Amino acid sequence: MSLNYRLTPGLLALRAEARAVGAAGIAAHGVHNDSWINGFSKEFSETIAAQGWVGMTWPVEHGDGGRPPIERVIVAEELISLGAPIAASWFADRQFGPSLISYGTHDQQAEYLPGILSGATTWSIGMSEPDAGSDLAALKTSAVRAGDVFVVNGQKVWTSGAALADYCYLICRTDSTGRPHEGISELIVPMDLPGIEVRTIRDMVDNTHFCETWFTDVRVPVENLVGVEGAAFRQTMTQLEHERGGIDRLVSNKPLYDHARSVADAEDPRVRQQIARLETGYRLGRILVYRETLRQAPPGFSAATKTYCTEHQQRVAQFAAGVLGPAATLDSPHSRAFAYSPAYTIMGGTSNIMRNILGERVLGLPREPRA
Numbered sequence: 001m002s003l004n005y006r007l008t009p010g011l012l013a014l015r016a017e018a019r020a021v022g023a024a025g026i027a028a029h030g031v032h033n034d035s036w037i038n039g040f041s042k043e044f045s046e047t048i049a050a051q052g053w054v055g056m057t058w059p060v061e062h063g064d065g066g067r068p069p070i071e072r073v074i075v076a077e078e079l080i081s082l083g084a085p086i087a088a089s090w091f092a093d094r095q096f097g098p099s100l101i102s103y104g105t106h107d108q109q110a111e112y113l114p115g116i117l118s119g120a121t122t123w124s125i126g127m128s129e130p131d132a133g134s135d136l137a138a139l140k141t142s143a144v145r146a147g148d149v150f151v152v153n154g155q156k157v158w159t160s161g162a163a164l165a166d167y168c169y170l171i172c173r174t175d176s177t178g179r180p181h182e183g184i185s186e187l188i189v190p191m192d193l194p195g196i197e198v199r200t201i202r203d204m205v206d207n208t209h210f211c212e213t214w215f216t217d218v219r220v221p222v223e224n225l226v227g228v229e230g231a232a233f234r235q236t237m238t239q240l241e242h243e244r245g246g247i248d249r250l251v252s253n254k255p256l257y258d259h260a261r262s263v264a265d266a267e268d269p270r271v272r273q274q275i276a277r278l279e280t281g282y283r284l285g286r287i288l289v290y291r292e293t294l295r296q297a298p299p300g301f302s303a304a305t306k307t308y309c310t311e312h313q314q315r316v317a318q319f320a321a322g323v324l325g326p327a328a329t330l331d332s333p334h335s336r337a338f339a340y341s342p343a344y345t346i347m348g349g350t351s352n353i354m355r356n357i358l359g360e361r362v363l364g365l366p367r368e369p370r371a
């Protein structure tokens with residue numbers, strides 16, 4: 001039996017179209033490494049939405065999507081590889097739309113999906129807290145039912161894009177009497193509600209997507225609860241699966257790679273070997289992502305896909321630093337992209353946590369006894 005990884009003529013045409021739209025996007029808005037977090041342009045998100053490239057795979061009853069998942073991967077790979085600014089629509093396209101389709105009420109779908117599909121609304125995810133990152137079940141932000149509202153109090157941190165978002169998809173605690181994984185709920189929080197304060201964090205390479213978000217007596221209508229009150233932990237984990245196995249984990253710093261490769265001394269056999277390894281890495285990573293996309297990977301395997309792909313991105317950064325030499329220490333988009341690279345194996349769950357998931361859920365190894 002032979003495997004054929006060639007794209008069909010239709011997919012090749014779609015790829016060329018995405019490349020052309022992405023090229024126009026970077027001409028207008030600049031090149032961004034990690035453009036799905038750092039490249040924010042509402043205008044460009046509305047452009048790709050008008051192309052039908054937001055919610056591409058959603059069931060047709062929720063828009064004009066219904067396209068095969070492979071088409072979405074092809075488009076996303078081109079846009080992100082070029083560094084086109086898709087951050088205004090990416091999070092909702094990748095995970096909140098699918099979550100609302102799976103767990104939302106009919107009214108929630110009718111209210112929120114059109115804004116996502118048109119690129120008009122931007123969403124952020126309020127999950128991590130100062131004392132709850134890897135151990136999400138330790139989260140403390142509370143939502144207490146009071147008549148027809150939940151009253152939300154607490155603090156989130158590392159909330160990418162919160163300062164520019166219209167909604168926060170908030171993971172919070174509606175009950176603290178049970179075990180840590182119990183009592184967790186998901187709420188849609190409009191960012192213009194009274195009691196929300198957002199402070200931007202400038203990271204060491206000058207990005208400003210990170211935010212701290214405070215909620216003080218924020219009154220969120222009960223109809224903004226997504227899914228079952230107090231039973232959202234599994235729902236949240238499913239949402240994270242949407243986050244982990246995608247092409248965004250493989251090609252985020254492709255602009256850095258393309259630059260480094262263009263200036264690398266390809267006469268040097270050691271450099272050629274590095275390029276060969278990285279080119280192989282892109283191909284292996286793409287196959288892993290395709291397996292996730294086509295739902296051929298075992299449950300939980302997105303943890304392995306994320307680990308391989310994000311560690312590949314760090315190898316790309318190391319290669320670029322070697323090629324740039326002392327220039328990698330001077331301030332430039334390339335040196336910033338290099339210095340940013342530790343983030344890849346932290347965001348969306350660290351490699352340590354991914355390896356735990358792989359060991360326990362995929363390989364069935366014994367769990368480490370809790371201290």
Ligand SMILES: Cc1cc2nc3c(=O)[nH]c(=O)nc-3n(C[C@H](O)[C@H](O)[C@H](O)COP(=O)(O)OP(=O)(O)OC[C@H]3O[C@@H](n4cnc5c(N)ncnc54)[C@H](O)[C@@H]3O)c2cc1C
Nearest residue numbers: 125126127128133134158159160343346347348349350352
């Ligand atoms: C670029 C970027 C964007 C982000 N965007 C968002 C966002 O939009 N919304 C949001 O909510 N969060 C966001 N985050 C936060 C991210 O999800 C957390 O940083 C991540 O989950 C790790 O949590 P922590 O930083 O609290 O580290 P900790 O959980 O404190 O971990 C510290 C170290 O201990 C290790 N560790 C912890 N527990 C274990 C264990 N059981 N076994 C082995 N090792 C362990 C970790 O691997 C890590 O090395 C973002 C992070 C980054 C870098």
